[in-house]
Amino acid sequence: MKLDTLPQYLRENYKKYSSNKVAMRVKTRGIWKEYTWEDYFLKVKYFSLGLISLGLKVGSDKVSIIGENNPEWFWAELAVQSARCVAVGIFSDCLPDEVKYYIDHSDSVFVVAHDQEQVDKTLEIKEDLPNLKKIIYWDPKGLWSYSDSMLISFDEVIDIGKSYDKKDPRFFDQLLDQGDREDFCLICYTSGTTGKPKGAMWNHKWMTGSVLEWSSLGGWNDNDYEYLSFIPPAWITEQAIGVAGGILAPMVVNFPEEPETVQEDIREIGPDLLFYGARLWENLNRMVQARMIDSTALRRFIYRSCLNIGHKVADMKNNKKEIPVGWKFLYFLAYHAVFRQLRDRIGLPSAKIVYSAGGAVSPEIIRYFQALNIEVKLIYGSTEMGVMSLPRDGDLRPESCGPPVPWVEAGFTEDKEILIKNKYQFCGYYKDPRASKEKMEGDYFRTGDFGHIDEGHLIVIDRMDDLTPLAGGKKFSPQYTEVRLRFSPYIKDVLVVGGEDREYVTAIVNIDLDNVGLFAEANHFTYTTFTDLSQKREVIALIAKEIERVNKSLPEWTRIRRFINLHKEFDADEEELTRSRKLRRSFVEHRYRDIIEALYSNKDQYRVEAAITYRDGRTGTIETSIYVNTLDE
Amino acid sequence: MANKDKTKSQTLLSVESIHLSFGRLVALHDVTMEFQREGIFAIIGPNGAGKTCIFNVISGFYRPQEGKVCFGGKDITRVPSTKRARLGIARTFQNIELYTGLSTVENLMAARTMLFRNTVLECGIHFGRTRREEIEHREVVEDVIDLLEIKNIRKSKVGLLPYGLRKRVELGRALAMEPKVLLLDEPMAGMNIEEKEDMARFIIDIYELKKICIILIEHDMDVLMDISEKIDVLAFGKKIAEGSPQEVAVNKEVVSAYLGEA
Numbered sequence: 077m078k079l080d081t082l083p084q085y086l087r088e089n090y091k092k093y094s095s096n097k098v099a100m101r102v103k104t105r106g107i108w109k110e111y112t113w114e115d116y117f118l119k120v121k122y123f124s125l126g127l128i129s130l131g132l133k134v135g136s137d138k139v140s141i142i143g144e145n146n147p148e149w150f151w152a153e154l155a156v157q158s159a160r161c162v163a164v165g166i167f168s169d170c171l172p173d174e175v176k177y178y179i180d181h182s183d184s185v186f187v188v189a190h191d192q193e194q195v196d197k198t199l200e201i202k203e204d205l206p207n208l209k210k211i212i213y214w215d216p217k218g219l220w221s222y223s224d225s226m227l228i229s230f231d232e233v234i235d236i237g238k239s240y241d242k243k244d245p246r247f248f249d250q251l252l253d254q255g256d257r258e259d260f261c262l263i264c265y266t267s268g269t270t271g272k273p274k275g276a277m278w279n280h281k282w283m284t285g286s287v288l289e290w291s292s293l294g295g296w297n298d299n300d301y302e303y304l305s306f307i308p309p310a311w312i313t314e315q316a317i318g319v320a321g322g323i324l325a326p327m328v329v330n331f332p333e334e335p336e337t338v339q340e341d342i343r344e345i346g347p348d349l350l351f352y353g354a355r356l357w358e359n360l361n362r363m364v365q366a367r368m369i370d371s372t373a374l375r376r377f378i379y380r381s382c383l384n385i386g387h388k389v390a391d392m393k394n395n396k397k398e399i400p401v402g403w404k405f406l407y408f409l410a411y412h413a414v415f416r417q418l419r420d421r422i423g424l425p426s427a428k429i430v431y432s433a434g435g436a437v438s439p440e441i442i443r444y445f446q447a448l449n450i451e452v453k454l455i456y457g458s459t460e461m462g463v464m465s466l467p468r469d470g471d472l473r474p475e476s477c478g479p480p481v482p483w484v485e486a487g488f489t490e491d492k493e494i495l496i497k498n499k500y501q502f503c504g505y506y507k508d509p510r511a512s513k514e515k516m517e518g519d520y521f522r523t524g525d526f527g528h529i530d531e532g533h534l535i536v537i538d539r540m541d542d543l544t545p546l547a548g549g550k551k552f553s554p555q556y557t558e559v560r561l562r563f564s565p566y567i568k569d570v571l572v573v574g575g576e577d578r579e580y581v582t583a584i585v586n587i588d589l590d591n592v593g594l595f596a597e598a599n600h601f602t603y604t605t606f607t608d609l610s611q612k613r614e615v616i617a618l619i620a621k622e623i624e625r626v627n628k629s630l631p632e633w634t635r636i637r638r639f640i641n642l643h644k645e646f647d648a649d650e651e652e653l654t655r656s657r658k659l660r661r662s663f664v665e666h667r668y669r670d671i672i673e674a675l676y677s678n679k680d681q682y683r684v685e686a687a688i689t690y691r692d693g694r695t696g697t698i699e700t701s702i703y704v705n706t707l708d709e
Numbered sequence: 710m711a712n713k714d715k716t717k718s719q720t721l722l723s724v725e726s727i728h729l730s731f732g733r734l735v736a737l738h739d740v741t742m743e744f745q746r747e748g749i750f751a752i753i754g755p756n757g758a759g760k761t762c763i764f765n766v767i768s769g770f771y772r773p774q775e776g777k778v779c780f781g782g783k784d785i786t787r788v789p790s791t792k793r794a795r796l797g798i799a800r801t802f803q804n805i806e807l808y809t810g811l812s813t814v815e816n817l818m819a820a821r822t823m824l825f826r827n828t829v830l831e832c833g834i835h836f837g838r839t840r841r842e843e844i845e846h847r848e849v850v851e852d853v854i855d856l857l858e859i860k861n862i863r864k865s866k867v868g869l870l871p872y873g874l875r876k877r878v879e880l881g882r883a884l885a886m887e888p889k890v891l892l893l894d895e896p897m898a899g900m901n902i903e904e905k906e907d908m909a910r911f912i913i914d915i916y917e918l919k920k921i922c923i924i925l926i927e928h929d930m931d932v933l934m935d936i937s938e939k940i941d942v943l944a945f946g947k948k949i950a951e952g953s954p955q956e957v958a959v960n961k962e963v964v965s966a967y968l969g970e971a
Contacts, residue, residue, distance in 0.1 A: 104855075105848070105851035105852070105854070105855060106814075106851055106854070106860070106863055107851075217855070217856070217914075218910075218914055220917045221917045333860050333861075334860050335859060336860075336861040337860055340861075340864075631761055686945045
């Protein structure tokens with residue numbers, strides 16, 4: 077039997093395990109509902125035949141999928157790929173305009189949408205999408221009275237597929253056999269930190285080949301691991317681990333009930349393998365720190381002492397030193413006194429392999445989880461190259477992304493841009509061969525990232541474009557400083573600024589409302605709004621202290637001299653952040669250019685118009701001034 | 710289709726010439742109202758007009774001195790409130806009345822106790838029929854939880870929840886009884902615009918899914934304009950108007966009752 081494409085592997089699993097083995101689990105109505113490989117395969121088969129009956133052209137059409145992590149997302153993708161067509165993932169929190177861009181640019185003929193929210197978005201823009209044939213939804217809630225003829229439910233499509241199968245029972249098998257590893261099967265859009273998102277095209281060779289190699293390299297194949305599907309499936313990483321990895325390893329893929337119930341659901345699953353975005357690790361750490369700020373002195377003392385033991389042992393491990401028996405014993409005590417419960421609380425009691433990707437993580441975060449005996453492996457990957465390097469077991473260095481994976485070769489340009497030659501190359505950008513060409517340097521792909529290799533480990537510093545010069549010509553990495561600042565529980569986001577004509581470095585800080593709020597409570601001062609809190613004398617002093625702490629670890633010329641606490645939070649809906657919560661640097665710098673100018677002037681106040689939301693939901697603006705603060709040298 | 714419309718417009722619940730007084734204080738005077746089998750209806754009126762009194766008369770908390778309450782063609786004026794609940798009349802309260810020490814699920818399950826058919830002894834050993842029944846009832850409860858989007862607070866203690874969510878749990882409890890008539894006493898009181906919009910959406914969702922008779926008491930005319938079919942207006946214990954929201958909004962008596970005589 078041919079084993080080139082993902083649907084072919086799915087069929088293989090179906091034949092091997094049939095209804096004897098669980099493939100997916102999803103929490104609905106408070107109960108974990110299981111789907112075996114047979115269920116999985118049949119859903120895919122009927123949905124695929126249903127789509128073909130509705131007019132999907134085998135071997136060429138594109139289908140967009142938009143929604144939260146649900147089995148239907150995976151079924152739809154596999155169904156599309158079974159028909160040798162192309163699946164397009166869209167982030168579920170995209171605005172209608174963004175959704176329109178993706179559907180239109182990818183020439184999708186069907187949209188598979190999660191629920192009322194996604195259906196509403198799509199209906200809003202359907203007039204502009206003449207090629208769209210049907211909108212298929214899988215959660216009928218709230219859609220009972222919709223009568224648009226474009227709408228059809230997931231189950232109806234499956235029923236159509238069933239009757240197709242009755243007429244021609246051998247068709248689907250033949251269709252699967254036609255699949256080829258070179259078939260282009262997936263478009264993942266770049267997050268668009270710079271300009272319009274581009275659609276990176278992928279084939280089955282990557283989806284199966286690279287993921288198989290990764291699973292055996294990472295040690296998550298053939299172990300029947302439990303995996304928690306949480307990062308968005310529109311992201312290449314979830315495509316690799318969740319969609320492809322689930323079938324190839326194979327693993328049980330678990331879907332939480334709602335994004336809001338993850339913290340509870342994860343404790344019930346106790347996943348062996350999980351993948352969080354960089355921001356989530358920060359949030360977990362932030363949550364624990366906030367709880368400790370709010371805790372009693374005795375508990376804080378016990379927690380700090382145990383954490384010190386944890387750090388010490390982790391450092392010894394990292395330096396490849398033998399751990400003395402006494403320390404082992406202390407660690408044993410600390411683990412059972414604090415860490416075990418803590419790990420349980422954050423849903424990682426039995427996590428064996430945990431990955432992080434999608435941006436840099438502060439080394440302090442990695443060290444923190446190491447103390448709890450959780451090795452957070454920071455993966456270096458991209459929408460165009462997949463995974464490029466990852467730390468190996470027992471060889472974790474908080475600053476690095478580990479050695480490059482065996483299927484890539486890393487090189488560098490003269491200005492230290494990372495170049496990657498990949499056995500599993502992406503197939504270029506959809507409808508943009510020029511951009512694809514520009515990205516290649518011979519066999520090598522220009523990652524646009526600045527970094528170097530240290531004793532075989534790849535260290536990625538920042539995007540090339542984001543390296544910022546200062547007056548005098550030397551360049552520094554704002555991101556390097558930013559991730560370290562974000563380790564502070566009081567700083568949620570920060571933009572570090574420099575520039576050719578500027579003598580020193582400055583920062584625009586977003587305070588963390590919850591944690592700074594706790595700080596206010598503990599220090600007995602009151603505040604009204606985010607804006608008000610951010611400009612309190614005590615809060616400015618607090619943030620100044622946090623910046624000074626990070627400043628000490630930086631070379632003198634890249635230290636932050638002046639900063640302001642911004643009167644509002646950066647917001648993805650205002651395009652200040654990407655959907656994966658990365659800062660859109662040039663956009664933000666442009667938007668706040670006046671504030672930045674104030675940072676480089678000798679003013680100590682700056683007037684802004686702040687939007688406020690009243691309790692009853694009305695919004696208005698007030699004029700207020702925010703402080704520009706100077707740090708002592 | 711014609712048949713379906715007919716059942717829809719059948720009168721399900723009516724109060725006829727109700728007179729209710731407490732000592733010498735007259736709360737309701739000769740009030741007559743009719744509600745059809747399917748629809749969203751509203752009762753409005755200034756403070757102290759007797760809106761909640763009507764609800765109490767319908768649900769059996771108060772017994773009127775004169776007049777009749779009819780449900781499904783039968784006179785239920787003398788039927789006690791517990792039995793009325795069994796017949797399919799469920800309500801929420803203006804001031805939330807939940808078991809604050811229990812979780813959301815437990816509150817909703819409690820609403821279904823009247824539907825359990827087992828005996829105390831059977832409950833004690835929790836086997837056979839009891840177990841089966843509990844699973845059946847839990848399924849209904851989970852449907853409600855899904856409908857009202859309270860999955861993430863399924864196991865949270867109700868007393869610790871914020872106000873808006875408690876309101877939603879209370880609506881859930883009424884819904885868990887699978888009622889034919891749902892009485893909502895100021896479901897949006899004390900909420901901000903966003904919460905009000907959510908609540909309005911839930912009420913519409915409930916109606917579209919269950920096609921039952923929903924009667925609400927509300928002050929916010931904007932919301933009622935959008936969602937209700939028919940409005941009854943009370944002032945000082947008397948019904949002063951009845952009609953579609955558009956009709957009621959321009960009715961002179963209603964305007965003067967709300968704004969005072971000019």
